[in-house]
Each structure stands twice: as C-alpha cells, then as structure tokens.
Amino acid sequence: MKMENDKDQILEKLQDYYSVVFDDELLNEIAEIGVYRRYDKGRTMIEIGDELSEIPLILDGAVKIIREDSKKDEILMYFLERGDTCAISFVNCINKNKSIFRGEVEKDTECIMIPVRKIEEWLIKYRSWRQFIVDSYHNRMLEMVEAIDSLAFMNLDDRLYKYLTDKVKIMRNFNLHVKHQEIADDLNTSRVVISRLLKKLERSGKIKLGRNKIKIIDL
DNA sequence: ACATTAAGTGATT
DNA sequence: AATCACTTAATGT
Numbered sequence: 001m002k003m004e005n006d007k008d009q010i011l012e013k014l015q016d017y018y019s020v021v022f023d024d025e026l027l028n029e030i031a032e033i034g035v036y037r038r039y040d041k042g043r044t045m046i047e048i049g050d051e052l053s054e055i056p057l058i059l060d061g062a063v064k065i066i067r068e069d070s071k072k073d074e075i076l077m078y079f080l081e082r083g084d085t086c087a088i089s090f091v092n093c094i095n096k097n098k099s100i101f102r103g104e105v106e107k108d109t110e111c112i113m114i115p116v117r118k119i120e121e122w123l124i125k126y127r128s129w130r131q132f133i134v135d136s137y138h139n140r141m142l143e144m145v146e147a148i149d150s151l152a153f154m155n156l157d158d159r160l161y162k163y164l165t166d167k168v169k170i171m172r173n174f175n176l177h178v179k180h181q182e183i184a185d186d187l188n189t190s191r192v193v194i195s196r197l198l199k200k201l202e203r204s205g206k207i208k209l210g211r212n213k214i215k216i217i218d219l
Numbered sequence: 220a221c222a223t224t225a226a227g228t229g230a231t232t
Numbered sequence: 233a234a235t236c237a238c239t240t241a242a243t244g245t
Contacts, residue, residue, distance in 0.1 A: 179224095179225065179226090180225075180226065181225080181226095191225090191226085192226095192227090192228085195225095195226060195227060195228090196227085196228085198226095199226095199227075199228095209226085211224095211225060211226075212225075
C-alpha cells in the first residue's frame with residue numbers, strides 16, 4: 001500500500017518533465033524501480049574518485065559539476081538541471097569507473113536514482129531511453145566544449161559575465177546570492193580580480209552589487 | 220563593543 | 233591577471 005503510494009508520487013513528479021521524453025511503459029518502470037531523493041543546497045552529491053552505482057534523473061534544482069586538479073584548484077564545467085541526467089556518470093557506471101567530477105548541489109535538488117543494472121537493461125528494451133541517454137551524452141559534450149571554448153578564447157571579463165548570466169538562468173532569479181570568493185573559485189582565479197571586474201560591470205550599469213549578492217540588470 | 224568575514228583599492232610584478 | 237598589503241563595510245556574538 002505504501003509502495004503504491006510512493007510509486008504514484010514518483011510517477012506524478014516524473015510527468016512534469018519526462019512524460020514527453022519517455023513512453024508510458026518506461027515511465028511506469030522508472031517509478032517502480034527508481035528511488036526518490038532530495039539533496040539540500042551545499043551538499044556534495046558526488047565526489048571525485050567515488051564509484052557510481054546509480055545515476056540521477058533530475059526533477060528539480062541544479063547541480064554544479066566541477067573538475068579539480070591535484071593541487072585543489074577547481075573549475076566549473078557545467079550545471080545539471082531539471083530534465084537532465086549525467087550520461088558521463090552513466091558510462092562511468094557501466095565501466096565501474098570512478099567519477100572524474102565533483103557534483104555540488106547548487107540549489108535544493110529532487111531526483112530519482114536509477115541503478116546501473118536497469119540503465120543497461122532499458123537501453124535494450126526502450127527506444128526512448130536509448131534516445132535520452134544519447135541526447136544527454138551529446139548535451140554534456142556540448143557543454144564541455146563550451147567550457148573549453150570560454151577558457152581558451154574568452155577573456156576573464158566575458159567569462160565572468162557569462163558565468164553570471166548562466167547562473168541567472170539556472171537559478172531562475174536575477175538576484176544571485178554569491179560571494180566574490182565563490183565566483184573566483186568557480187572560474188579558478190583570485191577574489192581580488194573578480195571584485196575589480198564586478199565593480200567594472202557595476203559601473204557600466206550591467207549589475208548591482210551588495211554584500212553576498214549580485215543583481216543582474218540586463219542580460 | 221569587539222571579532223570576524225566580505226568587499227574595495229593602490230602598488231608591484 | 234596575480235599577489236600583497238592594507239582599508240572599509242557589514243554582520244555576528
């Protein structure tokens with residue numbers, strides 16, 4: 001009885017973003033197999049080196065995917081949001097590899113976890129699942145290329161502005177609650193530099209600064 | 220009132 | 233663009 005209830009709740013949540021992606025039979029099976037989970041903002045969902053045994057289907061929220069080097073320097077790769085999954089972790093799963101990224105919860109996140117076995121099984125069983133995984137892999141690839149491009153071809157001013165506008169989209173809010181130091185960490189630079197560039201953006205009227213907050217005025 | 224943390228700035232490399 | 237060294241401002245106890 002309780003099980004049925006859980007299943008129905010999961011199914012209901014799935015409808016919002018995944019009913020167009022998956023057919024009914026698959027949707028039903030996901031609801032049956034998947035485990036609903038909530039992650040609070042600030043938590044680490046996955047750490048570099050961790051072994052994956054399941055992958056998340058994001059229902060709501062956002063997860064920041066970070067790459068870190070041996071010297072603890074880090075750089076933001078991309079965000080996962082509703083409707084996303086991480087196909088990178090999916091391939092990791094199948095090969096029983098360790099995660100090459102860290103996932104930090106940027107915004108309270110709801111997701112459904114799918115165990116590896118099912119991921120593989122469904123790949124054969126459902127065309128819509130196959131499509132979803134391939135699309136997801138492609139999207140991760142595009143986002144990584146974007147990350148490389150901005151790193152290689154953009155100066156810090158533009159990278160910073162892109163960072164801010166991306167974040168506005170992810171958070172669905174023009175008022176960002178973020179410290180200069182956190183931005184510096186994400187872009188792998190120093191706080192002083194970020195503070196100066198932000199001041200410049202404020203002077204040009206694109207943003208408004210406050211303690212622990214930044215308001216983006218025009219996109 | 221004092222300590223702590225975040226942000227602003229000039230000078231130097 | 234990074235670092236240092238310092239100031240100023242906001243917030244917590």
